[in-house]
Amino acid sequence: MKLRNLLQDNVHSLDIQGEIENIEVKGIANNSKDVEAGFIFVAIKGSLADGHQFINDAVSSGAAVIVGEETIANLSVPYLKVDDSREWLGRLASHFYDHPSERKVIVGITGTNGKTTTSYFLKHLLQENGISCSLIGTIQTIINGKATPSTNTTPSSLDLHKLISQSQDEVIIVEVSSHGLDQKRLEGIQFDLCLFTNLDHDHLDYHGTLEEYFQTKSTLFTMLKQNGLAVINDDDYWGSKLISNLKRMGQEVQSIGKSSTSTIQFTELSMDATPIFQFLDNKTQYKVQLSIPGLHNIYNCLLAFIAAKNLGVSEEKLLSSLTTFKGIEGRFERIQLINDVTVVVDYAHTASAVGHCLRTARQCKAKRIIHLFGYRGDRDEAKREEMLRISSELSDFYILTMDDLNTESSEEMIRKLQMLKKDTGKDNGCFIPDRTLAIKEAIAMSQKGDWVVITGKGHESYQQSFYLPTNSDRETIDYFDENLKEKISNW
Ligand SMILES: CC(=O)N[C@H]1[C@@H](OP(=O)(O)OP(=O)(O)OC[C@H]2O[C@@H](n3ccc(=O)[nH]c3=O)[C@H](O)[C@@H]2O)O[C@H](CO)[C@@H](O)[C@@H]1O[C@H](C)C(=O)N[C@@H](C)C(=O)N[C@H](CCC(=O)O)C(=O)O
Numbered sequence: 001m002k003l004r005n006l007l008q009d010n011v012h013s014l015d016i017q018g019e020i021e022n023i024e025v026k027g028i029a030n031n032s033k034d035v036e037a038g039f040i041f042v043a044i045k046g047s048l049a050d051g052h053q054f055i056n057d058a059v060s061s062g063a064a065v066i067v068g069e070e071t072i073a074n075l076s077v078p079y080l081k082v083d084d085s086r087e088w089l090g091r092l093a094s095h096f097y098d099h100p101s102e103r104k105v106i107v108g109i110t111g112t113n114g115k116t117t118t119s120y121f122l123k124h125l126l127q128e129n130g131i132s133c134s135l136i137g138t139i140q141t142i143i144n145g146k147a148t149p150s151t152n153t154t155p156s157s158l159d160l161h162k163l164i165s166q167s168q169d170e171v172i173i174v175e176v177s178s179h180g181l182d183q184k185r186l187e188g189i190q191f192d193l194c195l196f197t198n199l200d201h202d203h204l205d206y207h208g209t210l211e212e213y214f215q216t217k218s219t220l221f222t223m224l225k226q227n228g229l230a231v232i233n234d235d236d237y238w239g240s241k242l243i244s245n246l247k248r249m250g251q252e253v254q255s256i257g258k259s260s261t262s263t264i265q266f267t268e269l270s271m272d273a274t275p276i277f278q279f280l281d282n283k284t285q286y287k288v289q290l291s292i293p294g295l296h297n298i299y300n301c302l303l304a305f306i307a308a309k310n311l312g313v314s315e316e317k318l319l320s321s322l323t324t325f326k327g328i329e330g331r332f333e334r335i336q337l338i339n340d341v342t343v344v345v346d347y348a349h350t351a352s353a354v355g356h357c358l359r360t361a362r363q364c365k366a367k368r369i370i371h372l373f374g375y376r377g378d379r380d381e382a383k384r385e386e387m388l389r390i391s392s393e394l395s396d397f398y399i400l401t402m403d404d405l406n407t408e409s410s411e412e413m414i415r416k417l418q419m420l421k422k423d424t425g426k427d428n429g430c431f432i433p434d435r436t437l438a439i440k441e442a443i444a445m446s447q448k449g450d451w452v453v454i455t456g457k458g459h460e461s462y463q464q465s466f467y468l469p470t471n472s473d474r475e476t477i478d479y480f481d482e483n484l485k486e487k488i489s490n491w
């Protein structure tokens with residue numbers, strides 16, 4: 001593609017050094033290591049590195065044009081100076097891939113908890129009813145039926161436009177993180193539907209305040225197509241605030257919740273391993289039994305229901321598909337041990353998610369709950385006290401342990417956990433730093449009918465090594481479950 005065409009009308013207002021007339025662009029990269037002959041290299045100032053430092057590397061690798069924010073002289077290739085490189089990366093990628101989001105049905109799902117579950121729920125509802133679906137999210141990216149593991153919840157704008165252009169599926173579901181929104185990874189994407197699950201205390205290490213976190217999440221809803229629809233959880237404080245803000249701006253909104261103001265109003269009928277609830281939609285009452293437990297999953301289910309309905313699936317078809325969704329790995333994933341103890345692996349890492357998870361275990365008739373969890377290093381420390389308070393209140397016994405350290409040292413994390421336990425923790429808990437040994441202890445102390453609930457890591461692999469040679473909570477549980485009796489008697 002000709003650079004001049006790629007820049008379109010902006011060409012006159014741009015600060016361009018060098019001759020661009022005959023430049024043919026072969027690709028775009030924002031990492032110098034990905035640059036090939038004829039590429040545009042977009043230099044981004046990031047949190048770990050400054051892409052401007054790699055301009056010479058990009059030129060050596062054959063970059064035909066450089067885009068950046070700094071004043072740079074004497075480059076051997078043309079240089080475009082822009083105000084915001086991240087914005088330009090999205091803009092250029094959108095042009096380069098011929099505005100793929102305009103030609104596709106795109107669903108964006110944001111919120112603190114429930115994005116992944118709601119995404120897979122919606123994918124299930126659509127696929128069961130003959131609508132092919134791509135999914136771009138925390139666990140995997142699935143395009144044209146091919147799955148690859150994800151690095152980020154929301155990929156860079158460059159990857160996102162490329163993935164959307166590659167998809168031959170009818171609908172593309174994108175999990176939208178607040179980091180993604182703040183870093184303009186959604187630049188140039190237009191959405192048909194935007195869903196909001198809830199907002200909980202999280203990521204304040206990055207966003208500063210809940211209000212700022214909310215404002216960032218809200219920006220997704222400015223990216224709706226002209227006839228796009230917002231679907232929002234009305235029972236969430238921030239969700240109902242978002243509804244008011246959007247309605248004031250004339251945006252069409254549909255909502256779910258227990259309140260009579262919700263577009264779809266639901267009532268719980270029985271809450272156990274397969275919860276039953278009824279909901280009112282357009283004056284018609286429906287009754288549903290889910291295959292996955294938890295009040296939180298009723299919210300996830302109804303958001304997915306409205307979305308699928310608006311994408312053309314009839315209520316009748318949806319009703320039968322709602323009951324067949326079996327959940328996803330690492331989200332209230334249950335493992336039955338041979339000694340009649342149930343272990344749950346769950347990705348909860350906010351106070352609200354921990355609360356939902358432990359209440360769900362209780363609704364599933366757990367005799368005693370032993371809750372094992374830790375905190376990510378370098379991440380929002382302000383949520384830690386509340387998570388511990390909820391754990392010690394809702395479980396019979398809690399075990400504080402290690403989660404990913406990121407760049408925090410293990411000594412520092414151990415010191416902080418000991419302080420927290422001393423200042424906030426009640427007496428019904430202990431601290432075992434090694435995660436695998438903490439799991440061993442939890443299983444050892446459990447008896448028939450007890451539930452061991454392990455939160456924080458979900459589907460993810462461990463970042464650091466522990467005592468046992470296992471790489472995830474699931475592997476550690478399997479390690480103990482094999483020959484459990486023998487192992488228990490040897491402890
Ligand atoms: C802090 C943060 O969010 N960083 C994200 C961001 O990186 P960045 O732009 O700051 O990049 P950087 O590493 O500082 O490098 C700056 C620039 O130099 C370039 N570079 C770098 C090295 C080199 O040799 N050559 C080169 O050109 C890089 O390609 C980049 O363009 O943009 C990258 C591409 O989109 C992300 O992969 C990266 O996510 C990091 C790995 C991360 O851990 N992010 C987390 C916090 C995150 O984004 N999480 C949310 C989910 C949160 C949740 O809800 O749980 C997510 O969407 O994943």
Ligand SMILES: Nc1ncnc2c1ncn2[C@@H]1O[C@H](COP(=O)(O)OP(=O)(O)OP(=O)(O)O)[C@@H](O)[C@H]1O
Pocket residue numbers: 111112113114115116117118138153197198296297299300330331332346347348349352353354356357458
């Ligand atoms: N609607 C919900 N409300 C509150 N908690 C929820 C909800 N849905 C899921 N959870 C809890 O949050 C955990 C993570 O769920 P899920 O992966 O669906 O959320 P997410 O928003 O994708 O998370 P992340 O942004 O960290 O990837 C679950 O394991 C569960 O404990």
